Amino acid sequence: MTAHASPPTAGRSPAATAFDALHTRHAAALTRQAHLLTGQPRLARRAVEHGFHLAWQRWPEVAVAPDPAGWVRAAVYDHALRPWHRLVPGGRAGGRLGPPDDADRALREAITALPAPYRRVLLLHDGLGLGLYATAAEVEASTRAAAGRLTHARDLLAARLPGLGLAGQPPARQGEILRDRLAALLTGPADDGAATGEPPPTGAQVRAGGERSARRTTRAVFGSTGLFALVTLSVAVAAPDHYAALPVPPVAKAPANREPGSGTSRAVHRTPPDQARLLPEVR
Structure with missing residues (x-):
């Protein structure tokens, strides 16, 4: 067997x-x-x-x-x-990473000197061969905006690296030139850790790292929630459980009417105007 x-x-x-x-x-x-x-x-x-x-x-x-x-x-x-x-x-x-050729190094430096949005579009379109529509979708931009970034990136590279031969070429030819040059940088030997001094992690190690990161995030969220609850409880305990009623201001009263020539005062009943019109003496 x-x-x-x-x-x-x-x-x-x-x-x-x-x-x-x-x-x-x-x-x-x-x-x-x-x-x-x-x-x-x-x-x-x-x-x-x-x-x-x-x-x-x-x-x-x-x-x-x-x-x-x-x-x-x-x-x-x-x-x-x-x-x-x-x-x-x-x-x-x-x-x-990749070959230490001087021309390749110059191209790397020229690319990293580009604005980040230009770099991303250039790599996706001319380096990986994605179409313009797919490139625009990945960078979450309109097709017109992605095309503009690509054009500006190529123009900047042509100005910085005349030896590339991009200047004066139609867009299709510029794409071919860059595709060939970038392929040498993107299809070199696999990273064996020589660049960073550490061997690349395996899939199992990455999975374990992702799970640890998720646990740390969960603990941080629960810790923040618990801290907020503790602060809220502390405020509730420290606050008074009863409140004194606000003092009621005294009501101002009109002075009593005095009869002429008398030393005493008595309240004089005043009949509202509407009732006065109903009295027989007035009719």
């Missing part, structure tokens, strides 16, 4: 197996894309881990999405391009 090795998916749920497969297929490519977007290898690694953390936390949604890889890619790009990452000191340290 021939012995059969244990299947690699033993002990994992179908969801975990599908997630690990998605991570295995796309994590390295997404890391290269995030590095091209940011110029920071460590930030690229963190962005990819963040994207897969979110994907595992929302796996029922991601699993039925038309393009699960595209869902993760959008999450990775969103995190990688957040503006406050520029404030982290030493963010660009840590090595490079």
